[in-house]
Amino acid sequence: MSALPIIAISIGDPNGIGVEIILKAFSNPAHFHHCIPVVFAHLDFMEQQQEHFNTTAPLAEQKGNPKQGLLYVASIWKSLPKVSFGEQSPLAGKAAFESLEAAVKPAGPEPITITLNGFDTVNSSVRAAAESARDPL
Numbered sequence: 113m114s115a116l117p118i119i120a121i122s123i124g125d126p127n128g129i130g131v132e133i134i135l136k137a138f139s140n141p142a143h144f145h146h147c148i149p150v151v152f153a154h155l156d157f158m159e160q161q162q163e164h165f166n167t168t169a170p171l172a173e174q175k176g177n178p179k180q181g182l183l184y185v186a187s188i189w190k191s192l193p194k195v196s197f198g199e200q201s202p203l204a205g206k207a208a209f210e211s212l213e214a215a216v217k218p219a220g221p222e223p224i225t226i227t228l229n230g231f232d233t234v235n236s237s238v239r240a241a242a243e244s245a246r247d248p249l
Contacts, residue, residue: 119147120215126193135167138183152214155185188214
């Protein structure tokens with residue numbers, strides 16, 4: 113088991129700000145000192161969004177035991193949602209639900225300790241979440 117907590121991250125609505133916040137937060141290497149993040153979406157989708165937002169988060173497909181220093185993506189979607197920022201759609205809602213549903217299930221041999229939603233401000237949440245995982249109430 114890793115010394116760092118594994119943080120499960122659902123992206124929220126693909127048409128919302130969750131993905132942008134996640135990518136911008138994990139473009140800062142300091143966040144990888146506190147946790148091992150796993151985003152539940154699709155690697156192709158996250159790479160497309162990374163290009164759109166011009167971010168530099170180190171993305172990797174989640175396979176096996178995740179290691180420190182990468183933003184892992186568990187590719188859970190069979191098809192990628194069409195992104196129309198600020199608009200609601202049934203397909204985006206389905207993608208958001210699938211992301212959350214997958215994030216709360218164990219993803220592999222290591223337990224996932226905390227689930228965040230893309231609507232959380234990941235920049236400020238990562239450290240507090242990692243610390244609370246180490247020191248449960």
